[in-house]
Amino acid sequence: MANIKLGIAPIAWTNDDMPDLGKENTFEQCVSEMALAGFTGCEIGNKYPKDPAVLKKALDLRGLQIASAWFSSYLLTQPYEQVEKDFIKHCEFLKAMGAKFCNVAEQGTSVQGKLDKAVFRDKPHNTEEQWKTLAEGLNKLGAVAKKIGLTMTYHHHMGTCVQTTEEIDRLMEMTDPDLVFLLYDTGHLVCSGEDPIYILKKYLPRIRHVHLKDIRMDIRNKVKEENMSFLAGVRAGMFTVPGDGDFDFGPVFDIINDSDYDGWFIVEAEQDPAKANPLEYAIKARKYIKEKAHI
Numbered sequence: 088m089a090n091i092k093l094g095i096a097p098i099a100w101t102n103d104d105m106p107d108l109g110k111e112n113t114f115e116q117c118v119s120e121m122a123l124a125g126f127t128g129c130e131i132g133n134k135y136p137k138d139p140a141v142l143k144k145a146l147d148l149r150g151l152q153i154a155s156a157w158f159s160s161y162l163l164t165q166p167y168e169q170v171e172k173d174f175i176k177h178c179e180f181l182k183a184m185g186a187k188f189c190n191v192a193e194q195g196t197s198v199q200g201k202l203d204k205a206v207f208r209d210k211p212h213n214t215e216e217q218w219k220t221l222a223e224g225l226n227k228l229g230a231v232a233k234k235i236g237l238t239m240t241y242h243h244h245m246g247t248c249v250q251t252t253e254e255i256d257r258l259m260e261m262t263d264p265d266l267v268f269l270l271y272d273t274g275h276l277v278c279s280g281e282d283p284i285y286i287l288k289k290y291l292p293r294i295r296h297v298h299l300k301d302i303r304m305d306i307r308n309k310v311k312e313e314n315m316s317f318l319a320g321v322r323a324g325m326f327t328v329p330g331d332g333d334f335d336f337g338p339v340f341d342i343i344n345d346s347d348y349d350g351w352f353i354v355e356a357e358q359d360p361a362k363a364n365p366l367e368y369a370i371k372a373r374k375y376i377k378e379k380a381h382i
């Protein structure tokens with residue numbers, strides 16, 4: 088039987104990729120509302136205190152733990168030594184916070200943050216050389232994380248060189264299964280047009296972190312047809328919390344519940360907090376997970 092903890096990402100309150108979204112929301116409001124909605128963990132946002140002791144106190148007061156945090160790697164565009172230096176700093180902070188996981192996504196060639204790039208049309212495709220550089224770099228970063236005491240998961244992501252089923256397969260084949268694990272994000276797989284159940288079944292033993300993101304398919308289709316950027320899609324409401332969009336999480340929950348998965352479900356639904364009240368949507372997600380996953 089799986090042993091699952093429930094967390095939520097701060098991106099629904101304050102969006103680090105588009106800081107004007109939720110600029111009025113404070114750190115205290117964010118973590119208080121996470122706890123109020125019934126979550127016991129979270130990831131890290133830009134408004135979080137940088138001092139581990141201050142952050143820990145604020146989280147302890149609300150019964151929250153840090154589950155993991157996003158790390159942008161630039162293995163395809165920066166010297167490995169630079170990436171490793173930044174990664175060690177990131178991992179040491181997570182370790183000080185008691186987290187067990189860190190989430191890496193390659194950003195060297197990514198268009199996910201570029202407003203002038205169409206997320207579907209302009210996504211990068213690795214050359215053979217780039218695959219080798221990426222896989223070697225990730226194996227080394229995975230070993231660094233392991234030494235520090237963290238499990239490194241790779242976040243496949245729209246607009247990056249690891250987005251499609253073929254790209255996830257390639258990455259999993261080329262990296263060490265003891266060092267590089269997979270972060271399974273439902274929203275990105277459905278958005279890309281992949282089969283999330285196929286990926287889940289194929290990589291279940293290697294999936295160590297889960298992002299639960301739902302999608303509004305009419306908006307996703309518009310993003311594709313009108314060559315919109317990833318961020319314009321987010322702003323338009325492409326993503327939402329589980330239970331509010333078009334994806335049925337039932338099969339995902341059933342498969343994971345029947346497995347040995349021992350980690351987090353992180354609700355991660357970036358949308359405009361002015362249109363989608365973060366507390367209201369967090370409560371909605373919590374209710375849906377209780378009904379569908381019995382957690």
Ligand SMILES: O=C1C[C@@H](O)[C@H](O)[C@@H](O)C1=O
Nearest residue numbers: 098104157242272298355
């Ligand atoms: O895990 C994630 C982190 C965000 O910054 C990102 O853009 C989002 O889509 C995501 O899945």
Ligand SMILES: [Co+2]
Nearest residue numbers: 242272298355
């Ligand atoms: Co995610």
